[in-house]
Amino acid sequence: xxxxxxxxxxxxxxxxxxxxxxxxxxxxxxxxxxxxxxxxxxxxxxxxxxxxxxxxxxxxxxxxxxxxxxxxxxxxxxxxxxxxxxxxxxxxxxxxxxxxxxxxxxxxxxxxxxxxxxxxxxxxxxxxxxxxxxxxxxxxxxxxxxxxxxxxxxxxxxxxxxxxxxxxxxxxxxxxxxxxxxxxx
Amino acid sequence: xxxxxxxxxxxxxxxxxxxxxxxxxxxxxxxxxxxxxxxxxxxxxxxxxxxxxxxxxxxxxxxxxxxxxxxxxxxxxxxxxxxxxxxxxxxxxxxxxxxxxxxxxxxxxxxxxxxxxxxxxxxxxxxxxxxxxxxxxxxxxxxxxxxxxxxxxxxxxxxxxxxxxxxxxxxxxxxxxxxxxxxxxxxxxxxxxxxxxxxxxxxxxxxxxxxxxxxxxxxxxxxxxxxxxxxxxxxxxxxxxxxxxxxxxxxxxxxxxxxxxxxxxxxxxxxxxxxxxxxxxxxxxxxxxxxxxxxxxxxxxxxxxxxxxxxxxxxxxxxxxxxxxxxxxxxxxxxxxxxxxxxxxxxxxxxxxxxxxxxxxxxxxxxxxxxxxxxxxxxxxxxxxxxxxxxxxxxxxxxxxxxxxxxxxxxxxxxxxxxxxxxxxxxxxxxxxxxxxxxxxxxxxxxxxxxxxxxxxxxxxxxxxxxxxxxxxxxxxxxxxxxxxxxxxxxxxxxxxxxxxxxxxxxxxxxxxxxxxxxxxxxxxxxxxxxxxxxxxxxxxxxxxxxxxxxxxxxxxxxxx
Numbered sequence: 051x052x053x054x055x056x057x058x059x060x061x062x063x064x065x066x067x068x069x070x071x072x073x074x075x076x077x078x079x080x081x082x083x084x085x086x087x088x089x090x091x092x093x094x095x096x097x098x099x100x101x102x103x104x105x106x107x108x109x110x111x112x113x114x115x116x117x118x119x120x121x122x123x124x125x126x127x128x129x130x131x132x133x134x135x136x137x138x139x140x141x142x143x144x145x146x147x148x149x150x151x152x153x154x155x156x157x158x159x160x161x162x163x164x165x166x167x168x169x170x171x172x173x174x175x176x177x178x179x180x181x182x183x184x185x186x187x188x189x190x191x192x193x194x195x196x197x198x199x200x201x202x203x204x205x206x207x208x209x210x211x212x213x214x215x216x217x218x219x220x221x222x223x224x225x226x227x228x229x230x231x232x233x234x235x
Numbered sequence: 236x237x238x239x240x241x242x243x244x245x246x247x248x249x250x251x252x253x254x255x256x257x258x259x260x261x262x263x264x265x266x267x268x269x270x271x272x273x274x275x276x277x278x279x280x281x282x283x284x285x286x287x288x289x290x291x292x293x294x295x296x297x298x299x300x301x302x303x304x305x306x307x308x309x310x311x312x313x314x315x316x317x318x319x320x321x322x323x324x325x326x327x328x329x330x331x332x333x334x335x336x337x338x339x340x341x342x343x344x345x346x347x348x349x350x351x352x353x354x355x356x357x358x359x360x361x362x363x364x365x366x367x368x369x370x371x372x373x374x375x376x377x378x379x380x381x382x383x384x385x386x387x388x389x390x391x392x393x394x395x396x397x398x399x400x401x402x403x404x405x406x407x408x409x410x411x412x413x414x415x416x417x418x419x420x421x422x423x424x425x426x427x428x429x430x431x432x433x434x435x436x437x438x439x440x441x442x443x444x445x446x447x448x449x450x451x452x453x454x455x456x457x458x459x460x461x462x463x464x465x466x467x468x469x470x471x472x473x474x475x476x477x478x479x480x481x482x483x484x485x486x487x488x489x490x491x492x493x494x495x496x497x498x499x500x501x502x503x504x505x506x507x508x509x510x511x512x513x514x515x516x517x518x519x520x521x522x523x524x525x526x527x528x529x530x531x532x533x534x535x536x537x538x539x540x541x542x543x544x545x546x547x548x549x550x551x552x553x554x555x556x557x558x559x560x561x562x563x564x565x566x567x568x569x570x571x572x573x574x575x576x577x578x579x580x581x582x583x584x585x586x587x588x589x590x591x592x593x594x595x596x597x598x599x600x601x602x603x604x605x606x607x608x609x610x611x612x613x614x615x616x617x618x619x620x621x622x623x624x625x626x627x628x629x630x631x632x633x634x635x636x637x638x639x640x641x642x643x644x645x646x647x648x649x650x651x652x653x654x655x656x657x658x659x660x661x662x663x664x665x666x667x668x669x670x671x672x673x674x675x676x677x678x679x680x681x682x683x684x685x686x687x688x689x690x691x692x693x694x695x696x697x698x699x700x701x702x703x704x705x706x707x708x709x710x711x712x713x714x715x716x717x718x719x720x721x722x723x724x725x726x727x728x729x730x731x732x733x734x735x736x737x738x739x740x741x742x743x744x745x746x747x748x749x750x751x752x753x754x755x756x757x758x759x760x761x762x763x764x765x766x767x768x769x770x771x772x773x774x775x776x777x778x779x780x781x782x783x784x785x786x787x788x789x790x791x792x793x794x795x796x
Binding site: 072075076078079082083203204206207208210211214215217218219221222225226229233234235 | 405408409412413530533534755758761762764765768769772773776777779780781784785
């Protein structure tokens with residue numbers, strides 16, 4: 051099975067109402083699993099668009115920066131508590147979530163990432179690690195309920211989800227920093 | 236680097252001509268000896284336990300059922316398996332990576348000493364009946380602190396061995412740039428990664444929570460957090476044994492049959508899959524715990540069943556190897572090719588029966604990770620039957636099968652036809668014994684007989700009395716098993732010290748001639764470990780946050796025996 055089809059199947063699975071509803075029941079599953087899943091679905095489907103419209107990507111994303119900008123902006127938007135709330139209460143925003151995450155963030159990431167210089171790649175990971183630490187801190191220690199639709203306990207779980215993901219990113223950066231792949235490959 | 240390459244290949248050559256380096260062989264022999272002595276003692280305790288549980292044997296006043304259960308479990312679940320796994324993989328690393336590095340050898344010795352010291356520390360309180368906690372770290376039952384300190388030392392000993400293996404593999408990769416790590420060393424890497432990361436949660440549980448609590452520095456413990464950390468380790472440990480057995484199925488069994496290895500890519504993908512998805516499987520052991528909400532349990536059914544997927548790939552690959560090899564040897568017909576398999580060779584027969592046993596064992600496991608089905612069997616003898624089928628059949632029999640070539644290999648001796656015959660008899664005895672015992676356990680569990688309970692008729696209640704015939708079957712099976720244990724231990728020490736001298740091959744099957752090239756991403760363990768950590772984080776944040784933030788009052792230590 052080629053990966054574009056796999057991505058499409060994953061996309062259909064994730065937007066299917068019972069699955070979507072289940073994943074939106076819990077804050078951390080909503081943000082860290084459903085949204086990440088949608089980006090991964092787009093990432094896989096991107097192959098189809100890259101083959102189908104090579105000229106488009108060459109013209110608009112030849113150095114990778116526009117693609118990665120699209121990814122970063124989309125990802126940042128969906129990390130705002132308010133946008134999550136709206137996705138649950140306003141149907142148009144829910145629709146926007148199902149379009150923006152795979153088709154803006156996923157495809158942008160796939161087409162942009164490989165074209166970037168290593169230093170830019172590392173900067174992006176460092177940036178996200180810092181952001182995740184900050185958001186983790188915010189969600190864990192905020193005395194207020196930040197999302198109308200989720201309880202404080204779920205907010206704390208999401209905070210720990212951010213912190214642990216940030217730790218994994220730091221471990222990855224340390225691995226990249228200390229281990230020289232050219233010594234092995 | 237250029238000088239290093241011929242050096243390694245020279246080492247390889249000498250390795251092939253002279254066999255294993257005597258110093259490396261000593262390490263493996265030592266680990267094997269401890270492993271099989273543990274099997275003997277643990278086996279005898281198992282028989283005592285089985286006879287007592289069936290109401291056929293009254294224990295003396297100085298020995299109680301729970302004490303025997305603890306020692307039996309500790310010896311077989313921890314000592315037999317861990318020492319075998321490390322001894323086997325260190326022999327494999329030595330063989331496939333051109334001999335152990337001096338520093339790695341030292342680490343193996345340090346690890347060994349730490350484990351033995353830890354083991355003695357843990358055994359003393361068991362003998363004194365101060366630690367009859369049924370070999371788990373399961374608050375609120377609390378053992379003597381020495382029991383936990385001993386087990387923590389065993390964990391540290393395992394870590395030292397794990398890092399020894401990592402150093403060995405990293406060194407080989409530096410000297411063999413761009414090449415794939417040989418398949419058995421690849422399995423070893425995965426097993427030691429799991430041993431390390433899987434034991435981190437239990438180390439946190441024991442060091443941070445249980446030891447201060449059992450000494451009395453803190454009054455209470457968060458029971459749910461402790462159990463969750465325990466099962467993150469417990470489930471991983473189960474899969475470490477399984478992955479060790481699987482390594483022999485993929486790599487050794489095809490060679491013994493005279494065949495080739497099935498897809499190298501598939502093998503490595505299965506290994507990565509098992510490493511990435513394993514630790515989170517721990518939750519299905521807590522599926523009836525009331526403190527985990529249904530959404531999380533539902534999510535974890537998927538995470539548990541995901542581990543079944545690589546196993547199905549394994550089943551497919553192995554039966555494909557059997558059929559291909561048998562047909563190449565002239566096997567014909569839909570089923571006729573079965574006749575061409577080397578049934579009389581214990582090195583094949585034992586792991587083969589082990590694999591077949593994994594079919595019902597795995598199916599039972601899937602049933603248990605389903606909430607409603609588990610509701611019927613949880614805390615009954617069914618569970619005990621299940622893990623005797625998985626550990627006692629699939630894993631232990633594969634280990635036995637390995638011993639019939641590994642022990643002669645490290646001892647520079649040979650497997651004689653007489654010993655092979657003894658091995659076949661031992662395998663059959665073990666199989667029949669385990670079918671009786673595990674079968675009876677499964678059945679009587681379905682009828683409601685509880686686990687972790689010594690023999691009682693509940694005031695001659697009719698239901699409890701109806702379990703008795705099954706429990707007798709259990710005792711019959713246990714008796715057959717102890718005969719098989721004695722034969723197995725005799726075989727191991729005979730092959731180690733008394734068998735005729737000679738060269739035994741370390742059987743590693745080659746790939747098929749037209750095999751597809753394995754992609755290099757399979758070698759990037761750094762990335763797979765990060766993926767594994769993210770999966771673990773995702774699985775654990777919701778329940779752990781809930782258990783800690785909404786914690787009920789903690790529990791003081793209980794001594795229930």
